[in-house]
Amino acid sequence: MFQKMERLTFRRLITLLLAAAGILLLLDVGCLFRHITGIPCPGCGMTRAHLAALRLDFRAAFWYHPLWFLPLPLLAGQFLFPNGLFRNKKWNTGLSIVLLILVVGVYGIRMFLYFPDTPPMEYQPNNLLHWIFSLIQGIL
Numbered sequence: 816m817f818q819k820m821e822r823l824t825f826r827r828l829i830t831l832l833l834a835a836a837g838i839l840l841l842l843d844v845g846c847l848f849r850h851i852t853g854i855p856c857p858g859c860g861m862t863r864a865h866l867a868a869l870r871l872d873f874r875a876a877f878w879y880h881p882l883w884f885l886p887l888p889l890l891a892g893q894f895l896f897p898n899g900l901f902r903n904k905k906w907n908t909g910l911s912i913v914l915l916i917l918v919v920g921v922y923g924i925r926m927f928l929y930f931p932d933t934p935p936m937e938y939q940p941n942n943l944l945h946w947i948f949s950l951i952q953g954i955l
């Protein structure tokens with residue numbers, strides 16, 4: 816019973832995140848993390864990568880985000896295999912850890928190679944934190 820409730824809550828969370836992402840995409844807001852900090856997030860370039868893939872420009876898709884092909888199958892997997900891909904929980908945990916290491920590793924490499932001046936890993940100078948610090952600096 817508890818496990819069923821937990822799954823329903825997780826699905827609701829995924830649905831809410833997808834709805835929020837869809838609204839942000841439609842409003843063309845861009846990356847909220849970058850708007851706030853000025854630094855690109857691990858997912859920056861993912862939208863442009865998917866748009867490039869839709870144009871069948873896979874070279875550009877891999878340029879914008881090397882892991883562009885992962886989110887949709889992972890999302891589908893959440894709904895097709897609600898108990899996890901493997902029967903063994905340790906394997907599912909291991910898969911999650913491998914994916915996390917992959918995402919963080921690719922983010923680190925992209926930040927090292929392309930930050931702060933190569934899109935999509937460029938610094939956004941007019942970010943919220945910069946604005947707040949400038950405001951405080953102006954007061955002091």
Ligand SMILES: [Zn+2]
Nearest residue numbers: 846856858859
């Ligand atoms: Zn981002």
